[in-house]
Every structure is written in C-alpha cells, then in structure tokens.
Amino acid sequence: MKIFERDRHKVIWGDAIKVLSSEIEDESIDLVFADPPYNIGKDFNGRRDKWESKESYLNWCYKWLALCISKLKPGGSLYVMTATQNMPYFDIYLRKRMTILSRIVWFYDSSGVQARKYYGSLYEPILFCVKDKNNYTFNADDIMVEARTGAVRKLIDYRKPVPKVYNSKKVPGNVWNIPRVRYRMEEYEEHPTQKPVALLNRIVTASSHPGDMVLDPFSGTFTTSDVAKKLDRMSIGIEIEEEYVKIGLRRLEICSEYEGQPLEKKGRTFESARDEQQAMLNFSEV
Numbered sequence: 001m002k003i004f005e006r007d008r009h010k011v012i013w014g015d016a017i018k019v020l021s022s023e024i025e026d027e028s029i030d031l032v033f034a035d036p037p038y039n040i041g042k043d044f045n046g047r048r049d050k051w052e053s054k055e056s057y058l059n060w061c062y063k064w065l066a067l068c069i070s071k072l073k074p075g076g077s078l079y080v081m082t083a084t085q086n087m088p089y090f091d092i093y094l095r096k097r098m099t100i101l102s103r104i105v106w107f108y109d110s111s112g113v114q115a116r117k118y119y120g121s122l123y124e125p126i127l128f129c130v131k132d133k134n135n136y137t138f139n140a141d142d143i144m145v146e147a148r149t150g151a152v153r154k155l156i157d158y159r160k161p162v163p164k165v166y167n168s169k170k171v172p173g174n175v176w177n178i179p180r181v182r183y184r185m186e187e188y189e190e191h192p193t194q195k196p197v198a199l200l201n202r203i204v205t206a207s208s209h210p211g212d213m214v215l216d217p218f219s220g221t222f223t224t225s226d227v228a229k230k231l232d233r234m235s236i237g238i239e240i241e242e243e244y245v246k247i248g249l250r251r252l253e254i255c256s257e258y259e260g261q262p263l264e265k266k267g268r269t270f271e272s273a274r275d276e277q278q279a280m281l282n283f284s285e286v
C-alpha cells in the first residue's frame, strides 16, 4: 500500500478492503461513490473482472459495502454502481442497512455492437442511499435542470390568482441521460470503464458541501477525486492498479513525475495526426 497526498487530496494505491479497514477512520466520510468491477470480464490493465461465481463476487461486495457504511458520517450518503444483473442483490443488502432514496438509471446511447436476439443494454443502475433519512445533504438548488414540457411556448399556470409561467427548473428525475466517455472527448483516459465528469459533477454537487470529504474506493481514472477537487471538496481515492494510480496522480496534480518518468497524458491517434498537420503548416509558412 502507498499513500500520496497533496492539498487535502489522497491517492491510495492498494486493495479497497485493506485500505478501508486500516486507513480510513469510522464516521469520517461525507460522501462515498463506489463503482467497483462489475464481474463481467472487463480487463483492468491485466486484472480480470471475473469472480469464480456470482456468490463469491457478491460476498466480496458485501464486505466493502459494510466498510463503506461504517466509514460514513451519520449524515453521509452512498452512491453505488454495479451491473444491472447484480443490482437487485445490492438493493436487498443495502435496504436493510441504509435508506435507499433513489434508484437511478444512467442512460446513454451506444454506437457499439448491438444485441440482435435480445434488447441491448443502454443503461447502468446507480443506488443513492443515506444513513439517516432525516439528516442528509441534498443541494437541490445547485443541480436544477430545465423542465421540458414538450410545448414550444412557455406554459402558463392559469390556476394561480395571477396567471404565471410554470416553473421551468426542476430537480433531475431518476433517469440521467449523460453520454459515456468517448475516445475523442477531452476527459478521455486509457481505462475501459471511465465514468463521465458530468455524472460525478451532479452527484458530488448534490450530496456534499465545499470542504466535505469524498471517498471513492475503486477510483479507476480518479474522476470522483478530480470532480471533488474542482468543486472544492476533499478527496480520498483508492485504486489497486498502478497504471491507474498514475492517472490519479497526474489528474490531481499530486506530482508531475513517477519513478523518474514524467506523468503525461498519452496522445491520442487523431492528436498526432493533427500535430503532424500543424507541423506541415508551420514548415510551409517558413
């Protein structure tokens, strides 16, 4: 295990269960966002996301879920993701220990290979749970979205003593249409299941205050910590794969070098083509 820290942001290279057990104080965290391996066979830099059985995967998940709950402050919140087929088990486990306030569907369109013999998967579920349903953070005013009525003109509410335009802002519903991170997007990092900044922006903004402590036990590309930093929260990110820890160190500007090598974002193919084009232009201008 190795801990890197700068300006109230910690990147911890290690196993989530070990780190949660030994490094994180009980009742010290305001918000946990947990996006674990889904047991669907992804390749996390050589570490295969596949357990020998569904039961062994779930038993592993129940261990870190219990730890996350004990690390949350009494007014804390947990957002957790997993594959659609595992989520019912998470739901049953969590509803006995916390209050599940929202069952969110993160919906996206996909241009990838489409299913032909069943309905293609276009969403991932997220549970939003709180320890105490009478005492938790929810900054509704900071996450308002446009209320779409389908009407071209603004609708007037004639039931009011003085007719007035319907409120055009609302708290988002539980279906979130946010594009996945694509290769050409600025935020793209080399990781198979990077979550979008927009998704974490909504979660961190709604469920924490500036100065609060945000924890992500499966940080991947450290999207959660990156968003927490931009929103002036504190963060702890745990990740087991060294290559991804390096992304976190760079993204959070904790250091600029790692073992004597500069921490730089790898150029994408279209960027090198663009650089070449620019070099040619510069050359022809000389």
Ligand SMILES: C[S@@+](CC[C@H](N)C(=O)[O-])C[C@H]1O[C@@H](n2cnc3c(N)ncnc32)[C@H](O)[C@@H]1O
Binding pocket: 014, 015, 016, 017, 035, 036, 037, 038, 044, 047, 191, 193, 194, 195, 196, 217, 218, 219, 220, 221, 222, 223, 224, 238, 239, 240, 241, 244
């Ligand atoms: C679904 S990804 C998280 C992606 C992340 N939310 C992001 O935005 O990039 C799960 C991550 O958990 C890491 N991981 C797998 N087993 C772990 C463990 N036992 N402890 C800590 N991290 C682990 C994987 O390397 C992978 O990066």
